Amino acid sequence: MKVESELMRGAGPLAVLKLLERGEMYGYELVEALAARTEGVLAMGQSTLYPMLYNLEAKGLIKAAWREEGGRERKYYSLTGAGKKRLSSDTAQWERLSRAMAALGVGVHAGSEPARVGMIGGGA
Amino acid sequence: MKGAPAASTTPDGCVDARGLGRRLSNTPVRDVLRGRITGRLDTEWVVGREGLPARTEALVLEVVRRTRLWRGEQVDVARELAAHFRDAFNAGSGEMEAIEGFGDAATAAKLIRRATRRKRPLAWKIWVRAWACLGLVLLAAAAWTGWRAAWYSWGEPTISRNYLAELNAEILKTPEGERAWPVYREALIALGNLGAPPLTGRTEEPDLWTLADEHPLWISVGQYLAAAEPAFERLSLAESKSDMGYLMRTGTDPLVGAATEGLLGRAAVPEEFESAEQEENPALVGVLLPHLSLMRMTTNILSDIEVPAAVRAGDAPRVERAVSAQLSMARHLCGCPTLIDRLVGVSLCARAAGTLNRTLAEAPGLLDESSLVRLAHRLSIVRVDRSLRMERLMGQDVVQRAYTDDGNGDGVVTRRLAAFGFSDDPKNQPGFSPMAPGRREVQDGVDRYYRLAQEHLLGATNKTEFKRQIRDLLDARGRFRNPVLGGVAVSVERARESFDRGEMLRDAALLAIGAEVYRRRHGAYPDDVRASIPDLLPGAPADRLRDPPAPLRVVVCDGVLTVYSVGDDGIDDGGVFRSVDPRSTKPPDLRLWPVAD
Structure with a gap:
């Protein structure tokens, strides 16, 4: 089940920042990781991912560099200092939001779908 | 661009098969200046190097084309998307699956464009904002111009005052028996009915003052003067009238027109100025003054024919009557509402003084002391009214006929202003201008000019002071910026x-x-x-x-x-x-x- 676009607007960048926390990744890797680690909940196509990456880059939260690896050229993205700070603050906010929603009885079921995006990085 | 392919080989080591022209047209100037024909801005070539299936390649190129980004940015996006698809295919994805997973191409292009533009340098963003601001200003100016043009084309002034009627009402306050014009009118019509006089003031004509007694011209002069005697007699009756009493109108009185034709051999005013019919509330600038030509001509007849003939005959009362008639006309005109009437009045007074001067020179003893004293008294009561009220009202009348009225004293200019035809030169005609001043500003300018002009005419300011005072009403060429003043301002210095x-x-x-x-x-x-x-x-x-x-x-x-x-x-x-x-x-x-x- 995919997430509504309104929710995805807030969750998507945070999820991408979280994935890049461990190290640099290129576009296809990010798509695959998002789909695999969130069991398809946060899966997104190129038409969503790349504009999001360019926005994060414009805001100075990530940086990009072309590099050749294994005979193939790819554009690798990595977190900047500002990106790390944003990830930290957004994660804290997301946790507060999750707790608040849980207090209301939303998202408290233990199921196949993850309740917190913060779990993305932890599952790697 | 970092990681750009070499100009002559693909990343796989293949030879770059593109022609020199294609490579040159896709090479940044910077590279060319360095002597490198890289062709790295060639999006199709960059995507083609990935060896993607045709539909996928077309999708990438379509998305990139739709972004309408800078060429360098397009190449960057194209490389990344192509690399993404290549990774997907290498991972085992099918073409249909990859294309469906991509999402909508148009939406992707729009989002990529928006996000990529955010990455552009600050200087570019400032530049774009500046152009956007300029565009807004131009848009606002265009809207303003359109609004003003609409008012100019379709706006209608509200004509609330009948200035001509107001001025004529003041003239009518003078009792009918005190008005000189009805008397002049009869005399001038009678004179006009006689046709052209034997002398019309042309330089090649003989001077009666020095003409020999036996000259045959005296015969026709005598006949003419005998026929004109009733008119001269009638003319002298106007002397006792207090005011001119000329009621202003926009057309010529037909009888006065016929008299002018008879005396001058031409119309008093050009035909194009004549109104076919009298309007109820005509424009003050359209008022005609056909009496002036007649009075000038009559003064000339008195100076050049009647007085020399009377001097030759030794007829002092006729001389005194003729000069008195000239002075009466001068006095009455000098009290008229329009400046032109008064300027003509002053010139008639000068003509009378000249005639008297010539009489005293040619026949020193003809006029006795009592005649001279009487003439001096008549001369002394020729007083010029220096008021510019009529001219100021003329300006106000043009404003009410050319500008809309918002009820609060303001409004915008309409096409009616151009209809006044203030200038013979079409380039100087007031036309549409989005920056044309509004009604209040124009009216204030007219009032200010006439206040200053009035002071100058009364002698309160000298020429230098007056020029300094009106300087800010003029443009660089010394012409009035105020479009109404450009048409109605009088030459107050002259x-x-x-x-x-x-x-x-x-x-x-x-x-x-x-x-x-x-x-x-x-x-x-x-x-x-x-x-x-x-x-x-x-x-x-x-x-x-x-x-x-x-x-x-x-x-x-x-x-x-x-x-x-x-x-x-x-x-x-x-x-x-x-x-x-x-x-x-x-x-x-x-x-x-x-x-x-």
Whole structure:
């Protein structure tokens, strides 16, 4: 089940920042990781991912560099200092939001779908 | 661009098969300047190197094309998308699956464009914002221009006042029996019915003052004057009337028009100025003054035909009647509402003074002392009304006919302004301008100009001060910025000069008559003319060209009395009226008596 676009607007960048926390990744890797680690909940196509990456880059939260690896050229993205700070603050906010929603009885079921995006990085 | 492929080989080591022209057209100038024909801006080539299936390659190129980004940015996006698809295919994805997973191409292009533009340098963002602001300003200006153009084209003024009726109502306050124009009208029509006079003032015509008694022209002159006698008699009856009483109108009185045709052989005013019918509320600028041509011509007939003939016949009462009639016309015109009437009045007064001067010179003893005193009294009551009220009202009338009225004294210009035809030159016609001042500003400008002009005409300011005062009403070429003033402003400096000179001429004639009466009583001119004739003159006539004003200069040389002004430079040259040096630009003195021809 995919997430509504309104929710995805807030969750998507945070999820991408979280994935890049461990190290640099290129576009296809990010798509695959998002789909695999969130069991398809946060899966997104190129038409969503790349504009999001360019926005994060414009805001100075990530940086990009072309590099050749294994005979193939790819554009690798990595977190900047500002990106790390944003990830930290957004994660804290997301946790507060999750707790608040849980207090209301939303998202408290233990199921196949993850309740917190913060779990993305932890599952790697 | 970092990681850009080499110009001649693909990443796989293949030879770059593109032609030089294609590579050159896809190479940044910077690379060309470095001597490298990289062709790295070639999006199709960059995508093609990934060896993607045709539909996928087309999708990437379509997305990139739709982004409408800079070429370098397009190449960057194309490489990344192509690399993504290649990774997907290498991972085992099918083409259909990869294309469906991509999402909508148009949406992707729009989002990529928006996000990529955010990455652009600050200087570019400022540049774009500046252009956007400029665009907004231009848009606002276009909207403003459109709005003003709509008002200009379709706006209609509200004509709330009938200035002509108001002015005529004031004229009608004078009792009918005190109005001179009805008397003049009858006399001038009678004169006009006689047809062209034997002399019409052309330079090649003989001068009756010096014409031999046996000259055959005297026969036709005699016949004409005999026929004109009733008209002259009628003309003299106007002398007792207090005011001119001419009711202004936009068309010519048909009988006056016919009289003008008879006397001048042409219409008093050009046909295009004539209105087919009298409007209820016509524009004040359309008022015609056909009586002026008739009165000028009549004055000429009196000066050039009647008076010389009367002098030849030794008929002093006829001479006095003729000069008196001229002075009456001058007095009545000098009290009329329009400046043009008064300027003509001043010139008729000068003509009368000249005729009297010539009479005294040609027949020194013809007019007796009582005649001279009577003429002096008639001369002294020719007073110029220096009010510019009519001209100011004319400006207000144009404003109400050319501008809309928002009810609060403001409004915008309409096409009606151009219809006034203020200039013969189409380039100088007031036309549409989005920055044209509004009604209140124009009205204030008209009122301000006429307040200053009035002060100048009354002598409160000199020429330099007046020019300084109206400087901000003029543009760089010295023309009025105010479109209404451009059409209705009068040449107030020349009007003042004409009035000043006309009044000085009148005063000089009075001085000369006084001196002549003294000479007849005492056998010679007095040593101090002004001091010796206090019973004939109300005071020492002023030289209005001197600042501050001082008495006119009077000298008697070889038995000839001369009255003069110091002239435009305000310097007394001792009675030098023409510079000896023809190259001299220094204004000489201005002779007032004897009256110059």
